[in-house]
Amino acid sequence: MKKISMLTCLILLCAAAVAPALEVSPLQLAVWGPEVQMCDQTTEIWGLRLNLPYGVSDSVSGLDLGIWGCAGEANALQVNFVNCAGALKGGQLGIMNLATEDVYGGQVALYNNIKGDGYGFQVGLFNHAREFSGVQFGFFNRCTAMFGVQIGIFNIIDESPIPFFPIVNGAF
Numbered sequence: 001m002k003k004i005s006m007l008t009c010l011i012l013l014c015a016a017a018v019a020p021a022l023e024v025s026p027l028q029l030a031v032w033g034p035e036v037q038m039c040d041q042t043t044e045i046w047g048l049r050l051n052l053p054y055g056v057s058d059s060v061s062g063l064d065l066g067i068w069g070c071a072g073e074a075n076a077l078q079v080n081f082v083n084c085a086g087a088l089k090g091g092q093l094g095i096m097n098l099a100t101e102d103v104y105g106g107q108v109a110l111y112n113n114i115k116g117d118g119y120g121f122q123v124g125l126f127n128h129a130r131e132f133s134g135v136q137f138g139f140f141n142r143c144t145a146m147f148g149v150q151i152g153i154f155n156i157i158d159e160s161p162i163p164f165f166p167i168v169n170g171a172f
Helices: 002-021
Strands: 024-032 044-079 082-093 096-099 103-108 111-114 118-152 154-157 167-171
Parallel strands (some): 024 044, 111 118
């Protein structure tokens, strides 16, 4: 058992020494990105990224797990307490989800915010998007324009003939 543990540590150390030179990696282990992580921030991650506690990468495709994970582009399922992405194709599951560009997929958290356009669903206490196509389900839902339905106590669609309507609001 002791030999297996030492061999595992040796393999991880060798991988950490070679990883910064890679353009693509199937694994990213991050302690505090981008300074303390196995791969450079510009290395594309195709596979698994573990954020213990914080990781940052320009591109993640696959599964993003941990406490706090940020990606410039995420074609992934992000499962962290805090998720942040530029463009997202996939999903975010956490306490707080942030996306600065368009989202194709879903967000589930207490707080969901898309600064770009959203296509899919948001489930949370507070949901916000610029333009949204799909379903927002939560206590407070807001978007500038919508093609879909909001279900919640406070539903606001800024560019709608009826901008506020409780319980169910929609625009098509």
